[in-house]
Structure formats: C-alpha cells, structure tokens
Amino acid sequence: MENNKTFFDNWVETQNKMMDQWNSTLQKGMESARTNDAFQAGSDWMKQWMSHQQEMVNKFKEAGKEQTEKNKAGMNSFLDGWMENQRHLSDTFLNSLKGFSGPYMNGQSDNYFEQMRNAGKSWMEAFNTGAKNWTDAYARPAAWAEMAQKTTSDTYRAMKSGFEAYSVMARMWKPMMDKMMTGEFSGNATHQFIDPAAFKAYLDKLFNFDHGTALLQQLMGSWMKMAAEMQDSNRIFDNIDAWKNQMAAFGNPVLELANRTADGLRQMLAPFTKLAEQPKAAKVKELVEQLGKEYNNAYHALTGLQYLIYKEGAATLDAFVKSTANKYADQEGYKDFNDLYSEWLKESGAAFESLFHTDEYSRLQGEAVNAQSNIKLATNELTEIFMEPFPVLLRSQADEIYRTNHDLKRRVYELEKELKTRTAKAGDSAIADKASKNTAAANRPRKS
C-alpha cells in the first residue's frame, strides 16, 4: 500500500510516539518506586525506554527516505507542524514535572549516612548534568564547543561544518536544478523540489541548532537519568526496610531523595558544624519546581526562535529559487554552484538580519537568555543548599571574600593617590618623590 504520509506526518508521529512512550515509562517507573519493585528492577525500565526510542527513530528514518524522494511535504506545513509538536513536547514535559513534585514526606533515619552520601552524589551529578547540558548547548553550540582551545583545530572544525552545510545545500538544489534544466520547473512549486528536512538540516548547521533542537531530548534525558540513577543508588538500600517503607509512601521520589540527602549529609557532618540547621526541604522543593518552569520557558523561547528562522529561511529560499529560475529562463545564471551559493549567502544573510531586528525575535531571544539566567540562579541556590553541610567554601562565602578584596584594593588605590596629592601640595618634593617612587615601585611588576 502506498504510503501517503508526508515527512511532517512521519516526524510528528514519531515524536508523539516517543513522548507517549516516555510518559508511559515514567508512570511505570514512578509506580514502581511507590511499590518498591523498582529498587530490585534497577534501571531496566529506563533501558527499555531507550530501546523503544531507538526503534522508533529507525522506523522514522526509513519512512523519511521514501518521503524525501517523493518530496510531497509542503514547507510551511512542515514548519508549522514542527512548531506545534515542540510546544506539545514542552507542555507534556511540564506536566510530567508537576507529577514529580507532589506531596512528600520529611522522615529521616540516622543509620545510613554513607549510603545517603552516595545517593546524594548520584543525584547531584545527574541534576547538575541536566543544567550543564542546557547551559552549554545554548551558550556554546556545536561549532563553538571548544572555542579558544586551539585556533587551528577550531578552524578545521569550522571548515568541516561549513563544508557540510554547503553539501547539504548542493544536494538539496540538485533535483530542482535538474528540473530547471529540462524546463519543467515552475517557480511557484519550490516546495515540490526542496526537501524540507534537508533544508532544516542546513539551517540547523548554520545556526548550530544541531544541539539546540536536541535540547528537549536532553532535558527529558537528564530527568530520566536522574530518576534512573536514583533507582540505581537505591539498590544499596535493599536491606534497609525502614528506608524502603518510608520511600514507598512518597509521591515524589526524586525530590524526596534530594531532601533526605541534604538531611543525611547534615547529620553526618553534625559533629563538625557549629549547629545543625533545620532542613531547607521547602526551599529545595520550590527551587526544583522553579527550575522546571524555567526549563519550559527556555524551550518555548528557543523553539520560537528556531521557528522564526525556519520560516524566514523558507520564504527567502522560495524567493531565491524563483529569481534563479527566472535567470535561467532569461539565459542568465551562475558561473557554478559556488557562485550560486555565494549569492544565496548574501540574500539569506540580509533576510535573517532583517528578522533579527524585529521585536518578536528580540523578545524571544531575551526570554531565552533570561530563562537561562534563572535556571542558573536556581541551580546555584540549590547547590549552595546541598553543599552547606560540607566544610567547603560556598559560592556566597567566596563572593564575600571577593567583595572584601575588591573594596580593599580600591581603598588602597585611593589612599596612595591621596598621599601623593597631599605631599605634592605640601610642597615637600622629597616626600612626594619618595611616595611617588614607592607607588611606582609597588605598581611596577617584579621580575621573577
């Protein structure tokens, strides 16, 4: 039977299946956590979920091959669908997150500090990985990932990336140019010849969306990893009935684990701290929820930015194809594909710059950056809470030292300056000279 589904249909179908699978697995995992089964099962359900994901991605790729050849997908419907699907994924994630942060219990024991420390380490690593993944992906997209390491290797990486983008564009143009050559091309039918997936891949490479488009999956992955690691770490508690009984009653295993880890660490270090503070469980819960909301804000903003770029790119491409077709119809044209590509870069560059000047683009970009800042603020605060019981320098304490040093540096500079001015005014040239020399000597770098 002929497959009449478009590229977009297949893509959305796959994404939705993946999301359904994720939700279903998540629910299963949470249920298992409540009934203790998952402690024995370890992270099998996570592995199963990953396996399902892979299977569906492979199927999508197969279906995509057919559709690429048929090129039946309209560019706009593809992009609209992409946007809608991203929103759906983001909203679903937020709902799942709310499921995580349900009611929790604040019970604690005093005989599992070591285990708690291990569990806490796992949790924090998973947690920080999630935050770092997002931050790095936004602040340092693929081509910039190792920038400032070594100019030559960066240059090669840029060259490779640029070549890939060029190649995608060349492949994308070929079927259309074939039609132009045989006179079968209609300037109004760009979408029939341009493979939207290839064009999206091209823009993804140019704008480093290779990482950006994977953000949602990274976020889902980080939360899944967090859940899985929680379960892995729980294995060591198999023989602690009391602990398991307590956990069975929790509606929010991840959050509770965090709370209990913090409590456990505090108790472990109680002899070394001047006093045992009350657990900041409520604050942790608030911050974790805030983090989820900011992730969601960031994804909406980033998805919106991508959508604008895809739409602008598609419109520009359409106009460019028409003008190219007209050139060939008038027996003009480009010297070679490099020539055409240069012109495309020029025209699309101007179009994107116009887009960047719009209020909508600026607003979305601001929202993305602001969400990233808020994620980092919440992460910083959480880290501070978790590290508080340890005999280590906290960020806030380091900041106090930095501020004191800064104030002292400024004060010393002002006093030196004042001394020079006063001695000069007093007309005591000898003192002024000495002060001047002392200051100059102090400021002149010493040879080691």
Next chain:
Amino acid sequence: MMNMADQFSNAAEIAARMADKMMAGYQILSEIDEIDVATAEKELIWQLGRVKVYHYISSAPKKSQTPTLISYALVNRQDMMDLQPDRSYIRNLLNLGLDLYIIDWGYPTAADKYDSLEDYIEMYLDGAVDAVCEDSGQSKINLMGICQGGTFSVIYSALHPEKIKNLVTLVTPIDFSTNDGLLIRWSKDMDIDALVDANGNISGDFLNVGFATLKPMMQAGKVMNLMSIIDDKDKLMNYLRMEKWINDSPDQAGECYRQFLKDLYQENKLANNELKIGRRTVNLKDITMPVMNVYATEDHLVPPAATIPLNDLIGSKDKSLYKFPGGHIGVFVGGRSQKELAPAVAEFLISRD
C-alpha cells in the same frame, strides 16, 4: 554561463575537490605550531592587578611630545590593532611619529566580579593616565579610545578634562537610543541583573555567540573563502591570526557589565548626561579639548547612529568627524585604514601637540 547540466553533473566533482581541500587543510593546519599576533616591541611600565600599561618602543623620530594612551574595549583584545606587521595600526602610528602607550585590561577572573564601571574609570584608567604622565614627564596626554574603550575615554575626559590634551574616539558607542545596532536592540529585552547575578562575570563565549549571530551567514562565507586559500601559507596565516583574535575573548567583570548595559545600552544615560560614576554625574559638555570622532559606515556592531551624535553632545569647539568607509574591524586592519585613517589620526594629534 556554464551549461546547467555541466554545473550539476559536476556537483560531485566540486564536492570531491572541496573534500580534498579539507584533507589538505587538516594536514596544513596540524603542522602550524604558533600564530603570532601583536608583535610590535613594547615595555611594561605600570600594573595594577591584571591591568597593565605598555609603552611601545619605536626608532621612528617622534613628532609629538604628548604621549598617546590607547584604551581598547574590554571585549576581545587590543591585539587587533597590531594583528601582523603589514596590517598594524599601531606600527603605522609609531612610524608616523606618535609616542604610544596601550592599556591591557587583562582577563578578569571570578575574583574580579565586583570591578565596577567606576573602578574601570577612576582606578584603572585614571591610574593608567597618571602612569603615562609620570613615565613621559608630561602633565597631559592624548587619549585614544576604541569601541567600548572609546566610551570609557569619553567618560574619563568629561570627568578629568584637565589631564587630556586631545581625545580621539574610534567606532565608539555614545548614543544608545538608536535601534540600528542589533546588540543595542537585543540588550533591551534582556534581564541584565539576572544575567550578572547568575553568572558573576559574563563569559567571552556568551558574547562571541552573540557577535556571530549578528551576521549569521558570514561564517559560511568565511569558510568558503578559507577553502580557496587553504594551501596558500601566507593567506592562511592571515586568516588564522584573525581567528585567534576573534576567539581570544576575556570574560567581562560582572558589575561593570551590569552598569554598562543597564545605564548605557538600556537607559542611554551617557548621552542624556545622567550617567553616575561614583558620586559624580558625567556631563559631556565638560569635554572641551579637541576631539576627533571616527565612525565606520558599515559598522554592524556600533552603528553610525550611536557614534556620530558625540560631536553634538560635547563642549569642544575643535571637533572633527571622520567617516571611514568600511566595517568595525576594517577600521584597524583594512588597507584603507593603513593608508588613510592612521595618517589622518596622526596628523590630527601632531598638529595639536
């Protein structure tokens, strides 16, 4: 016009040729050990923490007794002005007879996050000016500010006009009411407090991503150009020097960034004579020394609309506006810069020595 059939039947051949270039490029690039920039000879004369002042050593006869201190931006490094011997704004000015000093703002670390705009103006820049006065034996100096360093120079000149003989500003943003520049446009939608509170210092990588986005297709075009010069060692080295400079991006001290972005980019306080440095309010009318203001017609980082208004805002009677046909970077490395701009700047300063 090439036959279309030829064009695309040759597509594979073109791709293969480019792949060959890439392989060759990999080999050539892996054999390069060092990329030298900023090689003009200079001597360290002052240091306060990470901030340093250098004095350039030149054998050319001095035509100006007044020393000139160059204040570059905090973004990227001053090496741009001496990228390579045959494209060096610095060497050009030295050869034309100027006595040059330059500030190296260094690389702020987390410990420097509280360095404020006031610190940069009243401690680092003021200290640098005093050091140059002391080193040269002059009571006044010329101040030459580049981009953000130009904004610093304008602020300083308004607060301490008695120390500045002549002021030269190059591609310097002053009036941020325009939305011509994307950086100015975008900053208005950002929560700067959250950004600084979350990060402390603002990373150079963060800024670089923003700069790269301003001209989204430029990188692709650059790569195409690179492909064509990859086996030409001299051209490749030129390319790499520029890349090295672009990627050498110090972080921004948090508190300075906060005030610079909020007070200037978002609220345009400098142009409105409302900017506070410590307890003092900066009044641009207090700038009365001769001023040469250089702007670049194609500047996408600091648009002419942000630069040109300076001349109407200051109190100087002797002021000139220099129009440079080109972009932000071309002011320092382009052929026209070497042939026309550097001589014009030198002439302005020497004639007012």
